[in-house]
Amino acid sequence: MTSTSKDAPQTMATTEPARPHVGRRAVISREDLMAAALQLVGPHRSISTLSLREIARAAGIAPNSFYRHFRDVDELAVTLINQAGEALRQIIGEARTRAVAERSVVQSSIEAFMEQLRADQKYLHLLLREGTVGSDAFKGAVERQLCFFEEELCTDLQRLAVQRDTGIYQPEVVSRAITRLVFAMGAKAMDQPEEAHPDIIEQLVTMVRMIIIGTQTMAAKSARDH
Amino acid sequence: MTSTSKDAPQTMATTEPARPHVGRRAVISREDLMAAALQLVGPHRSISTLSLREIARAAGIAPNSFYRHFRDVDELAVTLINQAGEALRQIIGEARTRAVAERSVVQSSIEAFMEQLRADQKYLHLLLREGTVGSDAFKGAVERQLCFFEEELCTDLQRLAVQRDTGIYQPEVVSRAITRLVFAMGAKAMDQPEEAHPDIIEQLVTMVRMIIIGTQTMAAKSARDH
DNA sequence: CTAATATATATACATATGTATAATAATGCC
DNA sequence: GGCATTATTATACATATGTATATATATTAG
Structure with a gap:
């Protein structure tokens, strides 16, 4: 697994509608x-x-x-990572919008995340544990997906801050901290029996609450000082 | 690299003082x-x-x-992980005690951590990036070292909380959050040029501050509610 | 049908790996 | 010296990998 694959086709592969072929048909896609x-x-x-x-x-x-089909195993891996990131972002996004009226956004987002873990959607495994090893292209792909998460979370946090009129101090840092923490704890959870998951979820929720209360408190203090 | 090596000798290998040998001398250790x-x-x-x-x-x-010398590559790896964990804990410990009078404990601990990264003490690489892949024995070893960090940080946080009379809400969760966050961001930093490190340190310090202020605020509120 | 073309396979090669077995080398003890 | 003991190496084997080359197969255009 070398670190080639500079220009993988970014088409997100949604079973193309049987284009007219010339030559033998592909038996595998x-x-x-x-x-x-x-x-x-x-x-x-x-x-x-x-x-x-x-x-x-x-x-x-x-x-x-x-x-x-692929130049490399690496190219396949990168494609897979991208697909995984997109899928997960969509799921979390749905959980977030679904939760605005209901329960805490934090709680339900994290639960959606951990639910994916439990469902053994191997997608998550890729994003959780493969980010630190492998080729540069590979690590880069994971990092990019994480940044997407950060960005979406950031705008969401800012929206909520305005909506509820709570301050937010350095929202980019906040969203980065939350994202990394969730993924790190998720990776940990993957190596533990399912019985431990509720406990991990609870801890994770507490952690995120601390960060959010922290940023709000810091924002309040920062406003007071001006 | 299978997942054997159930009972690796835990002796921390401090260049034994030339015991009397019988048979040929080992040319390598x-x-x-x-x-x-x-x-x-x-x-x-x-x-x-x-x-x-x-x-x-x-x-x-x-x-x-x-x-x-080793049954496995795995056994060597586990030994290396343990050694790395011990070394790093000592360094961070020194940074902490050295910092009590001087600057912020948070700031100087994180700086000591990142300094180790920059010094390319490959030890850190092991703890940062190998925790998610490899054999079970391997992952277990990394996890164990991280738990040691958590424990030490936890007692330290509690000591500080008493000393400065600030509350602390769920110190175990706090120390876990900080540890995981620092290691996650450290792993990220390892894949980036050194110019980016000061920025990452700054973000990391902010993150940890948020968590600490968060736990203090939550402790205060929890005390008020009683 | 035939030619062109895209796809899949068969075979083969150089190379790497873990490890079994046997042989060699160095040391301490008598 | 010889002998037991330990460390190291040499050789070999079965197996795995990436991939180059050549060939077979299916499909469409003419």
């Missing part, structure tokens, strides 16, 4: 390969340890056929 | 092997990707000689 790779990763297996042959085997194709 | 492995890891190389042969090559011994 990029998506099939990605699914096969996803199937191999898990709590005890990281994507950066998958070999080309292994993925091809899981997908039921000859090793060389892999090259028809 | 556990420490030499660990040093060779450490030399191979770096910002672009994770310990879980090192092969036995590669480490042996770097140490200048035949592949099979490795077995005289």
